Amino acid sequence: MADDASRKRKVRGRKIRSDRSQKEGRRAKKELARKASNAGKKNGDSPLTDPAAITPEPFVETDAVTALRERINGWLKAEQPVHLIGPTGCGKTALALSAAAERGRPVVWLNGDEAVDTAALVGDHAGGERYKEDDRFVSGVSKRTEIVRERWVDNPLSVAVREGATLVYNEFSRSDPAAHNVLLSVFEEGVLERPGKRGEDRSINVHPEFRAILTSNDAEYAGVHKQQDALLDRFVGVYVNYYDAETEREIVRSHVDLPDDTIETVVDTTRTLRDALEIVVGTRAAVTAAKGLSVFENPETDASENGAFDDDLLTAVFVDVLAPKIAGQGPEDIAQLRTQIADSI
Numbered sequence: 237m238a239d240d241a242s243r244k245r246k247v248r249g250r251k252i253r254s255d256r257s258q259k260e261g262r263r264a265k266k267e268l269a270r271k272a273s274n275a276g277k278k279n280g281d282s283p284l285t286d287p288a289a290i291t292p293e294p295f296v297e298t299d300a301v302t303a304l305r306e307r308i309n310g311w312l313k314a315e316q317p318v319h320l321i322g323p324t325g326c327g328k329t330a331l332a333l334s335a336a337a338e339r340g341r342p343v344v345w346l347n348g349d350e351a352v353d354t355a356a357l358v359g360d361h362a363g364g365e366r367y368k369e370d371d372r373f374v375s376g377v378s379k380r381t382e383i384v385r386e387r388w389v390d391n392p393l394s395v396a397v398r399e400g401a402t403l404v405y406n407e408f409s410r411s412d413p414a415a416h417n418v419l420l421s422v423f424e425e426g427v428l429e430r431p432g433k434r435g436e437d438r439s440i441n442v443h444p445e446f447r448a449i450l451t452s453n454d455a456e457y458a459g460v461h462k463q464q465d466a467l468l469d470r471f472v473g474v475y476v477n478y479y480d481a482e483t484e485r486e487i488v489r490s491h492v493d494l495p496d497d498t499i500e501t502v503v504d505t506t507r508t509l510r511d512a513l514e515i516v517v518g519t520r521a522a523v524t525a526a527k528g529l530s531v532f533e534n535p536e537t538d539a540s541e542n543g544a545f546d547d548d549l550l551t552a553v554f555v556d557v558l559a560p561k562i563a564g565q566g567p568e569d570i571a572q573l574r575t576q577i578a579d580s581i
């Protein structure tokens with residue numbers, strides 16, 4: 237075990253407090269501007285979103301990020317739906333949204349889960365509209381007829397294919413594979429059938445600009461619902477792994493105001509734990525730990541004032557960040573996690 241002096245981590249670099257308040261001020265303004273522009277552009281209950289409004293904020297572009305985004309956009313140009321597969325918290329959603337924003341087409345966002353069925357994708361009857369008609373055509377005879385007109389409401393997939401939007405379907409493999417039967421003809425024949433809809437407009441011709449980006453967690457993709465092969469055959473799969481250390485540092489730096497040394501320590505620790513533990517330790521864990529460190533200053537060595545924090549604080553923060561992921565959460569499980577983390581640090 238290291239002695240006290242070596243356990244203190246010296247953190248050089250800029251002071252954080254003044255920078256932080258300035259940056260928070262800028263962020264708050266940007267957020268307000270974003271909300272304002274969304275409000276202006278929102279179209280009733282439409283699932284269509286302006287692409288500028290979905291650009292992830294902050295979004296860091298290193299060579300690794302740009303290369304992936306260009307691959308995604310390249311495949312979309314080649315008219316291929318793209319399936320992003322990778323571990324939890326590695327950056328799939330941020331990539332998907334940035335690639336979708338880059339296309340400049342409206343974006344439709346969908347979240348996969350057990351409850352998603354064909355109607356949730358395509359649309360449904362939203363009750364009937366009743367009205368009465370009085371027929372007094374023949375004098376002295378009055379005929380009253382009640383008419384029920386069905387009201388059909390399109391759901392996100394129908395809106396996306398009709399408007400030529402970019403569909404971002406997050407955690408696609410969580411939905412029941414049967415719900416995705418309608419996607420086959422969308423990708424194969426360029427036609428969306430709306431089962432349940434009556435009349436001539438039962439099917440919609442897919443707009444030439446319609447594109448789809450799907451994301452799946454690799455563990456769930458293998459384990460939760462096996463999607464049908466015929467559908468998977470029509471996607472290209474881009475595997476997204478954890479980024480290189482420099483990119484992870486840039487990502488963490490974009491989310492918190494901490495000195496470079498602290499960010500380096502957080503990312504190094506994240507990467508060590510990623511190899512050492514059986515649970516998934518994604519980039520999100522690094523961001524969350526850094527947020528924790530920027531708040532929980534060591535009582536003896538205030539990180540912002542004296543530029544130091546120790547291994548105990550680092551361990552405590554990572555235990556809190558990773559505790560929700562361990563199977564049992566009794567005192568023994570947490571104690572074991574704490575020991576593993578302390579040993580790795």
Ligand SMILES: Nc1ncnc2c1ncn2[C@@H]1O[C@H](COP(=O)(O)OP(=O)(O)OP(=O)(O)O)[C@@H](O)[C@H]1O
Pocket residue numbers: 294295296297301322323324325326327328329330331451453487490519520523
């Ligand atoms: N290029 C980037 N720039 C800034 N932050 C990023 C970037 N990529 C990822 N992040 C951040 O990393 C974290 C994880 O990213 P994201 O949510 O996109 O991962 P994911 O793979 O979709 O996760 P999950 O599988 O849990 O849905 C988020 O906090 C996100 O803001």
